[in-house]
Amino acid sequence: MSDGIMTGIEYDDFLDLGYDPAATELVCEFTIEPADGMSMEAAASRVASESSNGTWAALHVDEDELTDLGAVACGIDGRTVTVAYPTALFEDGSMPQILSCIAGNILGMKAVDSIRLEDCDWPESITSGFPGPQFGPSVAREKLDAGERPVLATVPKPKVGLSTDAHARIGEEAWRGGIDLLKDDENLTDQAFNPFADRLAESLAARDRAQEETGERKDYLVNVTAETTEMLERVDLVAEHGGGFVMVDVITCGWAAVQSVRERCADHGLAIHAHRAMHAAFDRLDHHGVSMRVIAQIARLCGVDHIHTGTAGLGKLANEDTPGINEWLTSDCHGLRPVLPVASGGLHPGVVDQLIDALGTDIIVQAGGGVHGHPDGTHAGAKALRQSVEASMAGTDLETYADDHAELATALEKWGAETPR
Ligand SMILES: O=C(COP(=O)(O)O)[C@H](O)[C@H](O)COP(=O)(O)O
Ligand SMILES: [Mg+2]
Numbered sequence: 001m002s003d004g005i006m007t008g009i010e011y012d013d014f015l016d017l018g019y020d021p022a023a024t025e026l027v028c029e030f031t032i033e034p035a036d037g038m039s040m041e042a043a044a045s046r047v048a049s050e051s052s053n054g055t056w057a058a059l060h061v062d063e064d065e066l067t068d069l070g071a072v073a074c075g076i077d078g079r080t081v082t083v084a085y086p087t088a089l090f091e092d093g094s095m096p097q098i099l100s101c102i103a104g105n106i107l108g109m110k111a112v113d114s115i116r117l118e119d120c121d122w123p124e125s126i127t128s129g130f131p132g133p134q135f136g137p138s139v140a141r142e143k144l145d146a147g148e149r150p151v152l153a154t155v156p157k158p159k160v161g162l163s164t165d166a167h168a169r170i171g172e173e174a175w176r177g178g179i180d181l182l183k184d185d186e187n188l189t190d191q192a193f194n195p196f197a198d199r200l201a202e203s204l205a206a207r208d209r210a211q212e213e214t215g216e217r218k219d220y221l222v223n224v225t226a227e228t229t230e231m232l233e234r235v236d237l238v239a240e241h242g243g244g245f246v247m248v249d250v251i252t253c254g255w256a257a258v259q260s261v262r263e264r265c266a267d268h269g270l271a272i273h274a275h276r277a278m279h280a281a282f283d284r285l286d287h288h289g290v291s292m293r294v295i296a297q298i299a300r301l302c303g304v305d306h307i308h309t310g311t312a313g314l315g316k317l318a319n320e321d322t323p324g325i326n327e328w329l330t331s332d333c334h335g336l337r338p339v340l341p342v343a344s345g346g347l348h349p350g351v352v353d354q355l356i357d358a359l360g361t362d363i364i365v366q367a368g369g370g371v372h373g374h375p376d377g378t379h380a381g382a383k384a385l386r387q388s389v390e391a392s393m394a395g396t397d398l399e400t401y402a403d404d405h406a407e408l409a410t411a412l413e414k415w416g417a418e419t420p421r
Pocket of ligand 2: 155159185186
């Protein structure tokens with residue numbers, strides 16, 4: 001915004017296409033469709049205004065009584081608008097406050113027909129207020145024995161309704177078959193058919209037996225999702241029982257709750273597995289909402305260790321740009337630890353080679369139906385998944401490896417290399 005005596009804050013004040021953002025500023029990229037009759041310039045300026053210190057009307061404010069926190073719409077390229085935000089606009093370490101600016105009122109503002117927050121370039125002045133992950137990809141070696149291969153996880157199916165005994169038994173079969181992590185499903189928390197405390201105790205006892213038998217470290221991603229106070233108590237309980245991880249539905253819980261969980265997990269040395277149920281409400285439309293890339297960035301700042309980022313088109317769920325998101329999660333971000341991406345949703349042994357080709361080996365491969373739907377059951381399904389990873393790591397064609405690996409052969413016979421819907 002212009003210097004000098006301020007007699008008003010007009011929304012046109014928020015556009016300066018010659019402006020070069022400072023390294024301390026948060027720079028956001030939006031895709032915008034202006035409202036009927038509104039120019040791209042006017043819409044871009046309204047976005048910068050409404051998301052920082054402006055409103056629809058010109059204001060008269062005494063300069064002495066105001067810190068100028070106006071954002072600047074500094075780039076327009078087709079439908080892409082770049083906006084730079086001064087760091088002082090943001091409260092240190094508060095993800096809810098940041099999102100109330102950059103992904104707040106503007107998403108419903110009539111000045112645009114649609115608007116999508118696509119990407120953020122986070123300055124150190126903001127990232128330094130956040131912890132980032134405690135572990136990230138290092139869980140593969142620090143907490144598990146996956147070494148250089150992808151970490152393998154499975155979620156018992158049906159996703160809800162199994163008794164506590166059945167859940168733990170299925171977990172034990174999967175761990176014995178070669179899975180590293182048992183994972184609760186997103187809507188399994190503390191229901192009467194499978195109470196949280198019982199499930200935690202029984203599943204970790206099963207984990208211990210499987211570790212003893214296989215000589216490999218195993219663990220359990222127990223879903224602690226709840227109202228925040230309750231969730232923190234569940235985190236404590238996981239630590240008391242000797243678990244190494246918790247799972248949180250980060251979108252449905254909200255980022256404030258995730259920040260609280262991250263703090264509590266640091267007290268106990270627990271890693272956080274982020275399930276992203278409800279993300280598609282924000283990111284499924286390519287012209288409106290908040291991209292999965294930005295959701296993943298927020299999750300990294302808040303400090304999750306794993307987050308689901310999709311399957312590069314090989315699974316059952318629609319998602320955008322998995323390779324690009326994963327690259328961001330593991331790239332340098334002012335010293336924040338990287339996040340280990342999770343590929344999940346409709347995966348099975350027959351697509352693992354393609355998945356590793358697309359995403360590399362620094363991932364978690366998570367399969368529910370693709371393990372428990374194996375014609376010979378969970379144990380065989382887990383073995384088949386592990387065999388498909390071994391084959392891919394060795395650069396051996398899955399069909400060839402299946403010649404002397406019966407479980408993989410059966411899985412390939414059932415599912416081939418097809419992508420399910
Ligand atoms: O239960 C599953 C996968 O089960 P299955 O393997 O039987 O499909 C998960 O909830 C998905 O990972 C969510 O999707 P995403 O990872 O894309 O958020
Ligand atoms: Mg699920």
